[in-house]
Amino acid sequence: xxxxxxxxxxxxxxxxxxxxxxxxxxxxxxxxxxxxxxxxxxxxxxxxxxxxxxxxxxxxxxxxxxxxxxxxxxxxxxxxxxxxxxxxxxxxxxxxxxxxxxxxxxxxxxxxxxxxxxxxxxxxxxxxxxxxxxxxxxxxxxxxxxxxxxxxxxxxxxxxxxxxxxxxxxxxxxxxxxxxxxxxxxxxxxxxxxxxxxxxxxxxxxxxxxxxxxxxxxxxxxxxxxxxxxxxx
Numbered sequence: 231x232x233x234x235x236x237x238x239x240x241x242x243x244x245x246x247x248x249x250x251x252x253x254x255x256x257x258x259x260x261x262x263x264x265x266x267x268x269x270x271x272x273x274x275x276x277x278x279x280x281x282x283x284x285x286x287x288x289x290x291x292x293x294x295x296x297x298x299x300x301x302x303x304x305x306x307x308x309x310x311x312x313x314x315x316x317x318x319x320x321x322x323x324x325x326x327x328x329x330x331x332x333x334x335x336x337x338x339x340x341x342x343x344x345x346x347x348x349x350x351x352x353x354x355x356x357x358x359x360x361x362x363x364x365x366x367x368x369x370x371x372x373x374x375x376x377x378x379x380x381x382x383x384x385x386x387x388x389x390x391x392x393x394x395x396x397x398x399x400x401x402x403x404x405x406x407x408x409x410x411x412x413x414x415x416x417x418x419x420x421x422x423x424x425x426x427x428x429x430x431x432x433x434x435x436x437x438x439x440x441x442x443x444x445x446x447x448x449x450x451x452x453x454x455x456x457x458x459x460x461x462x463x
Contacts, residue, residue, distance in 0.1 A: 235312065235313050235314040236314065236398035236399060237313070237314045237316070237393075237397050237398045237399070238309060238313035238314065238315045238316070238397070238398065238399045238400075238401065238459070239315075239316050239317075239393050239394055239397040239399070239400050239401070239419075240306055240315065240316070240402075240403060241318045241394075241401070241402045241405065241412065242306075242317060242318070242321060242326070242402075242405065242448075243319075243320045243321065243402075243404045243405025243412075244320070244404060244405065245403065245404025245405060245406075245429060245430075245447070245448055246300070246302045246325075246403050246404035246448040247321050247325055247404070248404070248448075249300040249447060249448055250298060250303075250325055251293075251296075251297045252297060252321075252323055252325075265282075265286060267380065268380075269282065269283075270282065270283055270286040270287075271380055272379050272381055273381055273382065274381075276379070280363065280372070281363055283375070284361055284362065284374075284375075287341060287361065287375040287377065288359060288360050290341055291356065291359040291361075292359040292360075294323040294324065294325075294341055294342075297323075297325070298325075298328070299328050299329035300325075300448070301449040302403065302447075302448035302449040302451075302452045303325050303326055303328075303329035304329045305452040305453060306326065306331055307326070308456075309456060310331070312460060313398075313399070315331065315332075316333045316335065316393045317333065317334045317335065318335045318337060318390045318393060318415065319335065319337065320337055320338050320405060321338070322338055322341045322377055323341055324340070324341070335389055335393070336386070337378070337384055337386055337390060337412050338377065338384070338412075339375070339376045339377040340376055340377075341375065341377070343355060343356060343375075343376035344361050344365070344373035344374065344375060344376055345367075345373065345374060345375075345376040346369060346371050346373060346374075347367075347371045347372050347373070347374050348367065348369050348370075348371035349371075352367045352368065352369070353376055354367070354373065361373060361374075361375065384411055384412075387412075390415055391418045394415045394416070394418040395418045395420070397419055397420075399423065399424050399425075399459055400416065400419045400423055400424070400425045400426070401425075401426045401427075401428065401455055402416060402426065402429075402433075403427075403428040403429070403451065403452060404428065404429060405433075406431070407427075407434070407435055416435065417438075421438075421439040421440065422439070422440065423440060424440050424442070424459070425442070426441075426442050426443075426444060426455050427441065427442075427443050427444065428444045428454075428455060429443075429444075429451075430446065430447055431445070432445060
């Protein structure tokens with residue numbers, strides 16, 4: 231009789247995709263790829279200049295297609311052999327899926343999806359890298375990137391908190407733990423559950439039991455996590 235696989239939940243952020251060549255969310259000046267976040271990642275920015283927003287995400291999408299998953303993504307996918315793995319990612323790229331991860335929750339939406347500006351339940355895959363002005367949904371309204379912008383609700387948060395609350399092992403990789411509500415997910419993990427945070431810079435978290443920091447980049451840190459959790463099998 232096969233033993234039931236433990237539930238491994240991974241919360242990933244920009245740091246894991248940075249190793250593949252995707253720029254992290256903001257630079258030291260608060261800009262995202264040379265743009266004010268307010269101009270390209272808010273509903274107000276969309277209303278002000280939708281063509282700028284469409285072009286911005288088209289360029290992000292084009293870049294995401296060009297790069298490849300790194301060993302950090304691949305290790306997480308490989309752990310599916312031993313664990314029931316759920317990836318909760320703040321990233322909008324598809325590198326986890328391309329590495330082979332089967333269950334990926336995109337908290338902040340997906341670069342490779344568009345949605346109706348009239349009916350947000352109408353979501354469509356984007357083929358290629360370009361979403362154009364004039365591309366419409368079946369109700370005739372303009373399509374926008376299916377990205378959760380600042381000031382918008384995070385619709386998959388309830389699913390993510392449920393996964394965290396039922397995790398047997400919880401790993402945070404490549405996130406500064408400052409963007410909420412995603413940063414609060416670790417607080418839903420039961421006290422007895424082993425928790426790992428992989429990041430070159432230790433995030434400001436405290437008051438958590440069974441927490442281990444691994445101060446490495448994602449690819450190196452995830453290999454260390456793999457060795458630790460497989461050793462505890």
